[in-house]
Amino acid sequence: PSSALEPAVSKPHPQCNHNTIVTPPSTPTALASTAYQLFEDIRDVYAALTHLPSLAPGPEINALLTRLVDLCIQPYGEAFSKYFFSLQGASSLCESLRPLCGAAEGELERYWAERILGSSSSSSDRYRSAYIHNIDRDVCALKISAALAQRCGYAARMTFSCEEVGGIDESRSPSARDSEEFCVSHMSNWRSFDVVFLAALVGMNSSSKIQMLASLARKLERGTLVVARSAWGVRGVLYPVLELSNDLLDAGYEVLGAVHPWTKVVNSVVVLRV
Numbered sequence: 001p002s003s004a005l006e007p008a009v010s011k012p013h014p015q016c017n018h019n020t021i022v023t024p025p026s027t028p029t030a031l032a033s034t035a036y037q038l039f040e041d042i043r044d045v046y047a048a049l050t051h052l053p054s055l056a057p058g059p060e061i062n063a064l065l066t067r068l069v070d071l072c073i074q075p076y077g078e079a080f081s082k083y084f085f086s087l088q089g090a091s092s093l094c095e096s097l098r099p100l101c102g103a104a105e106g107e108l109e110r111y112w113a114e115r116i117l118g119s120s121s122s123s124s125d126r127y128r129s130a131y132i133h134n135i136d137r138d139v140c141a142l143k144i145s146a147a148l149a150q151r152c153g154y155a156a157r158m159t160f161s162c163e164e165v166g167g168i169d170e171s172r173s174p175s176a177r178d179s180e181e182f183c184v185s186h187m188s189n190w191r192s193f194d195v196v197f198l199a200a201l202v203g204m205n206s207s208s209k210i211q212m213l214a215s216l217a218r219k220l221e222r223g224t225l226v227v228a229r230s231a232w233g234v235r236g237v238l239y240p241v242l243e244l245s246n247d248l249l250d251a252g253y254e255v256l257g258a259v260h261p262w263t264k265v266v267n268s269v270v271v272l273r274v
Contacts, residue, residue: 035084039093041071042237046097055104057111065104072234073264081233094237095204101238102201106141113148133159135188161188190219200229200267206243210251217252217274226253226272232260235268242270 028036045068052061076084084090136142142160149158196216203209213226220226230242244255253272260268 031080031083035080035087038071038084038234039087039090042068042097043089043093045071046093046100049097049100049104054107055100056107061104065101068101069238069264069266072237073266074234075262076234078233081236084234085236097237098201098204098239110144113144117148117151132157133161133188133193135161138162190216191221193220193224195225195227196220198226198228200231200239203242204240206241207247209240209242210247213248213253213272214251220274222274224274225256226274228270228272229267230258230270231266232268235266238266244270248272 045064048064049055049061052064055061085094134142134145136145139162142162146155146158146160149155149160198209198213198216203212209228213228216226228242229239231239232241244258248255252274254274256271256273258268258270
């Protein structure tokens, strides 16, 4: 069996001011000029996204997100990426943009889940022997996912649990916890999982990801694989990067490999073993 950890995402209220004028050096190199132009282009997309009434799929947001992805997946070199992220305001812009991207991704998943639920026939089963346990903090997302699994005939092979990776979330009200009983009556049996998939927005920076992974390692059986989504280069504008360092070893993991896409796929994949 495998487990998938997903974050709870909601549309944020923009609070960061990205109106600071960022100008290139008086005698800019080609690299500097391109990096500053990229910063301006990404900031323009961010500004447009924050003024939309909704992040649900539609012509305007589809065009903006397509533009954003196209800007970030170009084959920039390592020197360019380092220079770009060193620009004043680049880090804060990315920190404000990523939650918007995550919220839009959640709306896209909701859109397709509801379309599938409303269709007359379910998709073909490509994973006949797969058993998946989904863990999330968002009970509403779990309800939609559980209904979709039922509609497509996967209910016997897909289970759902509303909990925190670090344990029970005591901050939830009793009524909120009661509403979650549809999907979980006890804590997940972490040691039963062969593979755990860590979503890209579980941890919004490398240190928080590693902290989460360290907690996870203590729950898992030795030899369990953990597949973590990350990002590389300018793709890190869209999703936080999981840095490969000795911190992962200290957290209890062996790094088996990392795969970085050169296509329209945004996320890298890091494979770890407890």
